[in-house]
Ligand code: 0A1
């Protein structure tokens with residue numbers, strides 16, 4: 037176990053929140069950038085915060101890894117006796133109520149590998165300040181409830197760093213001496229330090245314009261490395277679509293004269309919503325049909341929208357403290373999901389969001405890192421940028437809309453902005469706005485923010501033919517999570533319909549109502565158990581429950597196979613239709629996994645194969661939906677359904693289903709594959725994307741069969757592909773066979789200089805049945821295109837292997853565990869955030885079969901015993917061992 041001593045990182049508690057002792061009105065920053073050091077001159081105008089309980093409290097500024105040059109208080113230089121300095125702060129005890137503080141610090145972006153604070157990538161400078169990176173730039177009140185007006189002057193060599201950017205509007209620029217130039221930026225909006233940004237370098241710009249609904253012209257600028265300028269068009273289109281959508285849906289306009297996006301190849305996350313100057317991982321900006329897949333194009337559109345939407349939900353209204361992170365993230369993910377639904381196929385978007393939630397968030401909720409949407413404590417806030425805060429948070433926001441309707445939700449949003457524009461607020465403030473704007477009681481709904489764990493909704497049905505009633509008994513429960521053994525009932529919106537024998541929805545009339553009200557209802561489930569009775573039900577229906585996934589719960593209903601087949605064929609709700617196919621599939625996968633574990637033969641059930649055949653034959657269905665219905669759940673998701681995880685049995689069972697379906701449906705799959713061919717130029721447009729997705733799902737099945745003629749189909753597709761979607765899909769089918777080697781080599785030659793494309797090459801091998809093993813991963817880490825300091829590379833090779841290749845990572849000899857522990861220790865010295873994400877690969881350890889469990893525990897204990905572990909990795913490791 038980790039030792040508890042003075043160096044043991046301490047948890048921060050929500051209940052300890054106190055307002056800041058001082059507030060900052062104005063910040064003037066000057067950066068003198070250079071190769072070997074950067075000087076930061078900061079001038080703060082502060083005043084004592086009357087809301088703080090102690091009127092004489094000291095001023096305690098956050099700061100890390102800074103070299104202090106000087107401090108001046110109201111013009112007077114302070115000597116060392118007037119302040120106290122430690123590794124994390126600068127404290128001035130004797131402070132007037134109003135003051136001007138001038139602080140000069142030296143920093144070293146050129147050696148900063150954490151990609152947090154100011155850092156170098158190539159020869160350029162970039163910043164990343166969320167959550168607590170600004171304190172690595174200068175001493176400051178680095179907390180989101182301190183909002184100030186920023187002015188930033190950047191001074192640098194003009195040859196080396198011709199482009200100098202910061203937040204807001206450019207107000208001046210000039211030449212300082214022979215070599216150096218300067219640019220001054222003013223951000224008219226108050227903001228917390230986490231939204232500060234600075235970029236300096238040799239960058240090319242794609243420029244465009246947008247006219248807002250009220251007629252203001254906004255300059256749109258995307259800055260990238262010169263070689264990438266031909267990959268920015270899709271991102272620019274996405275910006276304009278996002279701006280228009282937010283005006284139309286929420287009446288929200290952009291508020292500055294310029295909206296800038298900068299793409300950088302070294303970045304810890306997806307992107308960052310800095311005011312007026314968003315900084316993006318290149319992965320979410322750069323796309324050309326031959327370099328990026330449909331999934332990439334879709335991801336770019338969604339992430340651009342997400343960051344743009346943050347301008348209102350995050351920046352204009354921000355978080356009081358980091359426990360409220362989901363206030364901005366859950367809400368903004370919900371907004372980007374709704375945007376994506378409007379841009380493409382709403383049902384496909386919804387199903388994909390549910391898949392992500394179930395595969396990743398349900399797992400988090402069931403493991404050692406489980407936490408509520410509003411956590412009560414954390415050791416390292418960077419560990420809380422999680423699927424729970426983001427995706428479950430978005431589901432919580434969605435439930436307001438499901439309960440209030442779209443108009444009611446809009447009323448709530450309007451009131452939220454009216455009350456809180458320019459403020460730093462809490463999840464309770466958001467809930468209050470939704471409640472007050474609609475006269476709706478959301479008091480019980482608060483439990484979605486405070487209780488962790490995935491609730492189980494058990495439904496049992498009774499049909500009384502003589503009384504013509506259909507009764508649903510609904511019960512809810514929620515499993516214990518770390519620190520929360522007992523849970524109180526949630527307020528759950530249960531959307532449902534009743535499907536008649538002919539496949540049509542029946543009219544719905546609850547007992548006590550005078551007449552039927554539509555064919556779909558949202559029931560409010562609030563009790564531990566509750567009964568709902570529908571009257572005038574002429575025939576026994578099949579219930580279609582949790583339509584559109586109306587709440588982030590696990591539904592338990594004892595469907596017969598015939599009922600599932602009925603829903604799969606007829607349900608008017610696309611989500612439930614997909615869900616029926618998944619339920620059937622999961623049931624059979626479980627049987628296959630059990631059979632594999634017991635060494636029994638693995639055979640598919642006829643009714644399942646028949647149902648899948650029908651799905652594939654149904655040309656009336658959206659091909660994207662058919663593709664999703666034919667896609668098996670991930671190995672990791674199957675692992676989470678087991679009482680005890682045997683990775684080999686899961687791999688064997690899942691492979692048997694893929695192979696079995698490929699054999700049984702060989703001719704249908706081939707016919708569909710051929711029917712869906714398309715030689716026209718690539719377009720990223722819903723219908724074409726849908727056709728490609730089904731075509732490539734078919735190819736994936738066909739390449740399961742060890743038949744030269746079928747592998748040739750993939751080779752041909754690779755050779756003639758005019759887009760990366762088809763090229764990658766072909767290669768994915770081939771990498772499991774020796775035939776894949778030649779294609780892998782050709783791919784690497786062709787794309788050696790496109791970092792994002794090489795990421796795909798690494799991932800394909802990391803996930804391959806044939807190549808996804810520790811030896812091969814280690815060998816690939818020596819490839820010239822790999823770099824341990826680059827998060828995209830680490831994620832695409834090592835992350836893909838440990839998080840998504842269950843059987844490969846969990847090799848019975850334990851080699852995966854010692855490999856990842858070694859790698860975590862190496863990366864922790866460079867970039868703790870990235871190391872901590874890899875440490876998440878241990879989160880399932882307690883559920884593994886005994887041998888692997890012991891091997892994983894040994895590596896966790898080895899990690900815990902390391903001296904000098906980062907707070908980030910320490911938190912994950914110690915919570916795993918609790
Ligand atoms: N707020 C960003 C996510 C983000 C968080 C942390 C980062 O660095 C530590 C970077 C980005 C978003 O939601 O897009």
Ligand code: ZN
Pocket residue numbers: 342346364365368
């Ligand atoms: Zn966000």
